Amino acid sequence: MLALTGVTKTYGDGAGRVTALDDVSLHVEAGGFVAVRGPSGSGKSTLLNIIGLLDKPDAGDVSLGGERVVLAGRAEAARLRNRLIGFVFQSFQLLPRLTAWENVALPLFHRGVGRDERRAKALAALDKVGLSDRAAHRPDALSGGQRQRVALARALVGEPALVLADEPTGSLDSVSAAAALNLLRDVNVRLGVTIVMVTHDREAAARCDRTINIRDGRVAGEAA
Template identity: 60%
Template sequence: MLRLESVSKYYAAPDRAIAVLDEVTLSIASGEFCALVGPSGSGKSTLLNLIGLLDRPSSGTLWIDGEAVAGCSAHESARLRNRLIGFVFQSFHLLPRLTAWQNVALPLQYRGVPRDAQRAAAEAMLARVGLADRTGHLPGQLSGGQSQRVAIARALVGAPRLLLADEPTGSLDSSTAQDVMALLAALNAELGVTVVMVTHDRELAASCPRQIALRDGRVLGSGSGTC
């Protein structure tokens, strides 16, 4: 599903280039559930942004679903993101004036799906994440855990091959975080979607089948129990 070869990311400083990622080579198979772990500044979020086509590597090659994407134009990157990738963030990013189903339907709206079909798909996905009775609620009427479930439904409604989650439990209490992790694991198993998750929580990371540890922009280990 994902393959990176010698991927580096540099940022210019007044006197030198600073390497945030340094010659990262990594493969993630279709259907895997992986946690990216490491201290702050290790390059986790930068790596997630590159995989999500939100940024470009300074050097190296990146393949997603068999397609080389490192040199894609902004337009082509946007097209691939909409077709292949779903995103879940720590802060939910729900639009406050839209109901739960309207928030979930946004990726379908961007694809030009008819409104009735948008609503049917959004409500079906909300039911799948346990929110069948919250489809007409506004974000302000939802708990943190419910809001994150709406965000997960939005990420998955377009049937992406890849789900990228950046600290998806960071704004939640420990019990709700465990519930969200269980939901992600269930959806990974049921839908076969590949999940790559950044987390600082070692307990949550340890519950993932695979952990990928980074430090100083390099992959230190990749496998069960590496964190």
């Protein structure tokens, strides 16, 4: 499903040059649930941005679903993101003026899907995460755990092959965090969606099939 080979990424020039990723290679099988852990500044976010086609490596190769994507231009990268990848963020990134279902439907809007079909698919996605009764609520009327479930429904509505979760439990209390992890695992097992989750939380990482440790921009080890 996902393969990185010799990926290197640097920022800045001269004395201010920083190597965010240094010759990183990893492989995630289809249907896997993988945690990426490491201290702040270790390169986790850069890795997620490159996997998510939000940034390009300076060197190395990236493949998604058997498709080499490292050379994709901006428009092609956007098309691939919309077709292959769902994103879940720590800060939820829901638009405050839109209802839950309208937020969930946004990826479909960018695909040119009509309003009635968008609404039907968004409501079905909200039902999968147990929030069909909150479809007409705006984010400020939802709890943190409910907002995270809306964000997960938005990530799933386009039926992606890969979900990238960036600290998905970082803004949640322990009960909501456990519920969010249960939902991610359920999506992974029941729908076969591959998940790569960046987390500082050792307990959250323990819920995954594998943990890849990143330190100083390099893969520092892996645990099953």
